[in-house]
Structures are given as C-alpha cells and as structure tokens.
Amino acid sequence: xxxPILRSLAELRDLTATWKRAGECIGVVPTMGALHAGHLSxxxxxxxxxxxxxxxxxxxxxxxxxxxDLENYPxxxxxxxxxxxxxxxxxxxxxGPNEVYPSGFATNxxxxxxxxxxxxxxxxxxxxxxxxxxxKLFLQTSADRAYFGQKDYQQLMLVTRxxxxxxxPTEVIGCPTVREPSGLAMSSRNLRLSDEGxxxxxxxxxxxxxxxxxxxxxxxxxxxxxxxxxxxxQAGFTGIEYFDLRCATSLEALDTPTRPARMLVAAxxxxxxxxxxxxxxxx
Numbered sequence: 001x002x003x004p005i006l007r008s009l010a011e012l013r014d015l016t017a018t019w020k021r022a023g024e025c026i027g028v029v030p031t032m033g034a035l036h037a038g039h040l041s042x043x044x045x046x047x048x049x050x051x052x053x054x055x056x057x058x059x060x061x062x063x064x065x066x067x068x069d070l071e072n073y074p075x076x077x078x079x080x081x082x083x084x085x086x087x088x089x090x091x092x093x094x095x096g097p098n099e100v101y102p103s104g105f106a107t108n109x110x111x112x113x114x115x116x117x118x119x120x121x122x123x124x125x126x127x128x129x130x131x132x133x134x135x136k137l138f139l140q141t142s143a144d145r146a147y148f149g150q151k152d153y154q155q156l157m158l159v160t161r162x163x164x165x166x167x168x169p170t171e172v173i174g175c176p177t178v179r180e181p182s183g184l185a186m187s188s189r190n191l192r193l194s195d196e197g198x199x200x201x202x203x204x205x206x207x208x209x210x211x212x213x214x215x216x217x218x219x220x221x222x223x224x225x226x227x228x229x230x231x232x233x234q235a236g237f238t239g240i241e242y243f244d245l246r247c248a249t250s251l252e253a254l255d256t257p258t259r260p261a262r263m264l265v266a267a268x269x270x271x272x273x274x275x276x277x278x279x280x281x282x283x
Contacts, residue, residue, distance in 0.1 A: 024051035028143035034188035038178035063129030
C-alpha cells in the first residue's frame, strides 16, 4: 500500500503529533528522490528500528553549487512512491521550496572543520546547504532517529556533528553503502551514465581495494594514490578531484592508516560526478 504523500508542514506535524502522543519512535530517511536500492535499505533499517517511518523527498537547491547539476537531477516522485510501497512506510514528505525556505528565510547552518576538505573544497557552499536542510527536516519531522548511507561519508559526519552541536534530539545512524553487482556504489546519478559508462565506472571500487591491500602490506599512500589516479584516467575517468586517505573520525589527512581510516574519492565519468569511499583497516 502506497504511503500518504504530505506536502505541507502543517499536515506533517498533525500526523507526527499523534505519533508522539502515543509514545512512538519516529525514524526519518532524508532523500532527494530518484530512489534506488541504497535508499530502500535505509528505509528498511528505519522500519526495523522505529515505530513510524517518514521518507522525505526534497531536491535541495541550497546544496547545488552548479545550476546545471540541479536542473539535471532526476525527479521521479511517482516511481519513488511505488518503490517504497512494499516497505510499509508511514508517510512520504514532499515539501515545496516554500515549506522549507519560506519568504524571508535568512538562516544558514554551517559546520566548520569537517567541511573544509574534499567535497567542501570542490563544492563551495554545498555542506552549508546540506546542514541547513537536514536541520530543518529533523525539526519538521520530529524524528527520533535519522538514517544516512555511508556512501556520503563526509555528509554523514557533518549531520552527526550538526545534530550534536545544536542539541537536536535526533540520533543519526549510518548504514553500509549498497553497491551494484559490479561494485559501483549505487547513486541516483548513475542513471545518467551510458551502459559503457557504467562498465568503466565499475573499475573505481577495485582500484580503491587494490590500494587498501597495498597499504596493508606496508605501502605509503602518496605513491599508491598517484598510481591509482593514473589507472582511473586510463579507465576513462576525468577530473579526479580527490583520492584521499583520511582519519575516520576527524577527516585529518593520513599517509599510513595508523588509526581507523577511510579512503575517499571523487571523479567524473561521462560528465557525471561520482563519489565513493571504503574503510581502511588500521595497520
């Protein structure tokens, strides 16, 4: 059964107030739509961990620094609702821009430190847009728990810190990246790749895994990253923005994984910007 689609904050709050009075735990899965199996896994995790589940669909203009990227972002609300129907979601919140950013809106949420590198460097203003909209959605939905994928690892760290720093009583839960059979991390942007592009893009994860194995054998990251960048270019990637080894908690740059770490990459394929990250064991 398809969950009701709510478009106004007033009707959303009427519903969540009823749930709160009943003492029910509310989970939220914030999305920009174009749902794939990764999003559905978050909804399933929320369904398992909460009494009530809201999936939000809002293409947030404040987190796009490229107007063309915003215009080309896929919008598939009807298909998204159909995909969610078997999961027993209680509500789909699809607010219009005025429900999120009403006339005169003048507040910006910014998290320093974690947002100065990688995505923050190459997408100016992106994380301010993410932090602002997520703070709004946490408060609008009255969520007790929020579910995010680890594919957007820097974003996961950002929203966790934001909720903690602002005393927003929403527990942020990170869920594993869901991948295609090829190993490519699932993303709404993958829809814009050709069949050939999907095959080429699938080489990203194996190249990253090779670097992890070399690090485990005592290799130094800098030369390994140079080799990996060369391999990505040979595979057809362009504009490799970063190929980094970072501390898993502070995002400090590392040359060897002497503490829990993540390897994070952003690169372009057929004009589509792809990101991925994987865990790097401590050596």
